[in-house]
Amino acid sequence: MxxxxxxxxxxxxxxxxxxxxxxxxxxxxxxxxxxxxxxxxxxxxxxxxxxxxxxxxxxxxxxxxxxxxxxxxxxxxxxxxxxxxxxxxxxxxxxxxxxxxxxxxxxxxxxxxxxxxxxxxxxxxxxxxxxxxxxxxEMEPVARISGLADLKRISLSHALNMKAVARKVAKEMGKKYEEVNLVVVHLGTGVSVTPHKKGKMIDVNNAKAEGPFSPDRCGGLPADQLVKLCFSGKYTYEELKEKLGSKGGLYSYFGTMDVREVETMAKYGDKEADIVLDALAYQVGKEIGAMSTVLMGEVDRIILTGGIAYSKRIVEDIIERVKFIAPVEVVPGEExxxxxxxxxxxxxxxxxxxxxxx
Ligand SMILES: Nc1ncnc2c1ncn2[C@@H]1O[C@H](COP(=O)(O)OP(=O)(O)OP(=O)(O)O)[C@@H](O)[C@H]1O
Ligand SMILES: CCCC(=O)O
Known part of the structure; x- marks a missing residue:
């Protein structure tokens, strides 16, 4: 050295x-x-x-x-x-x-x-x-099957932060990353929910196209309605791509990607802001449940990280939904x-x- x-x-x-x-x-x-x-x-x-x-x-x-x-x-x-x-x-x-x-x-x-x-x-x-x-x-072969022969599921995620935070939490548990099973959730402008099995991310919602919506992305959508929208003539290909990829999620409802702004709206009585924030926590919790089944329920810790993990409201709501699965560690921001x-x-x-x- x-x-x-x-x-x-x-x-x-x-x-x-x-x-x-x-x-x-x-x-x-x-x-x-x-x-x-x-x-x-x-x-x-x-x-x-x-x-x-x-x-x-x-x-x-x-x-x-x-x-x-x-x-x-x-x-x-x-x-x-x-x-x-x-x-x-x-x-x-x-x-x-x-x-x-x-x-x-x-x-x-x-x-x-x-x-x-x-x-x-x-x-x-x-x-x-x-x-x-x-x-x-690092997806397992079974995770790549989409359900339509033309399409494959792919792995795009906040791998850097999730792996860093996973290593840190494993160390705090007195273990190596390669010795534990974790469901790691990055709550940033995009959202990744990943089962980490003994040091490998064996599945993930493609954070650009699946799973929960996020501040700027729509996540998984009802496929039949989406197909109709694509052929409705309402949007060009480029417009729709932008709408789904960077102007979806919170932005599509409120014209902002800032969770803090939406929380303020909800606090001052905006009912739509309130339910959309509830839905964000609901969808993340649901995806954590799904990814826990990927680990056959053998989950040592659930980890919430990223900028939105600073939000008391969202974090408490998610924990309430998933704490029956495993203890939840909150590591706000990113490493x-x-x-x-x-x-x-x-x-x-x-x-x-x-x-x-x-
Ligand atoms: N204190 C806070 N309370 C609530 N939300 C917060 C807080 N701080 C940051 N956020 C939210 O976190 C989100 C951004 O997270 P982060 O900084 O991890 O994302 P990014 O680096 O822009 O993108 P990504 O992590 O997807 O690559 C924004 O929606 C922001 O409003
Ligand atoms: C595609 C996942 C990474 C990110 O959104 O930052």
Whole structure:
């Protein structure tokens, strides 16, 4: 193991924020979250078009913190919608950038993580990495069957945060991640509900298309009504895709993705806000129940994490519904920046070899 200190820039582009941090080995030098309103992002038709806007914010943050970019030894970004991959740290390469540019698996803010890391790192002649990308796929064969021969279920999730939080909770239990069964729920702008069986995410609601609705996504919809809507002439393909993928969920009801705003509406008597928040907790609870059956009921812990896990109302409602299954741990926010830095550090210190994307 090398003993020299490694300065690592971490970039995590999310749907409603860009999170930036610099670590010296595992010591956090600074961390910053820049929130993006719907208005900030509405001028960009594709996620890729946000590249310069988000990069400028990263560079400005480094400047504000008096961090000379030339002192960095590596850059690590959140990995996006790549092809299905095993978990781990990947060195960013040209093929990965090309795939992200084509967005074949779909548009997502995290697609920009590798691209920003790669472009900056190339200028500095240092390596760029991603860790546990959105497309980590550890599903069992039975979970891939959709029920229609034309369609396969796929694994897209908040793998990075869920695996990091799962490891942390397992450690608190005095066990290894590979020794426990967990249902981990990421409650962010998107929602992932995942059964982790002895260190593997053996199923997941594809957080872009299935399961509970979320602040900006509709989750699973009544298929027959959706087909009718598709052919109604009311929306173009692009409009409907946007509606389902980034303007669904809470946004479709209230024009905001901010749970706090909807909670305030409910508090001041808005009945629709009240029932839609109830429905969010209801759907998440129902999905936890379903994923617990994937683990045959052998669930050591249920974990609630992500930004919405700060919401007392939603968390209490979910716990009330699922506490009969297993004890519930609440880990609000996310551990993504630290996990990204740690993933890069493991490679830089020679503890692991970076996986190759091809
Ligand atoms: N204190 C709070 N109470 C209630 N909701 C909150 C609180 N803080 C954040 N949220 C909600 O959390 C959601 C965002 O979560 P998070 O920051 O984990 O998502 P993201 O990083 O934008 O996207 P994702 O996690 O899906 O990649 C928003 O709907 C926000 O309103
Ligand atoms: C597709 C799941 C990842 C996210 O929404 O951030």
């Amino acid at each position: 090398k003993d020299s200190k490694n300065k690592i820039l971490v970039i995590n582009p999310g749907a409603t924020s860009t999170k930036i941090a610099v670590y010296q080995d595992m010591e956090l030098l600074f961390k910053k979250t820049v929130e993006h309103s719907v208005q900030d992002l509405q001028e960009f038709s594709r996620v890729f078009d946000q590249y310069q806007y988000r990069l400028d914010l990263v560079l400005q943050s480094l400047k504000d913190e008096n961090t000379n970019i030339n002192t960095l030894q590596a850059i690590v970004g959140r990995g996006g919608l790549l092809k299905p991959l095993a978990g781990g740290t990947y060195q960013v390469n040209k093929k990965m950038i090309e795939d992200l540019e084509k967005a074949e698996q779909g548009e997502h803010a995290s697609n920009l993580g590798a691209v920003m890391a790669w472009n900056l790192a190339s200028q500095l002649d240092i390596p760029a990495f991603i860790v546990d990308p959105v497309s980590v796929d 993504e920046l630290e996990s990204l830095a740690l993933g890069a550090l493991r490679i830089m210190q020679g503890q692991e070899k970076a996986a190759i994307y091809n």
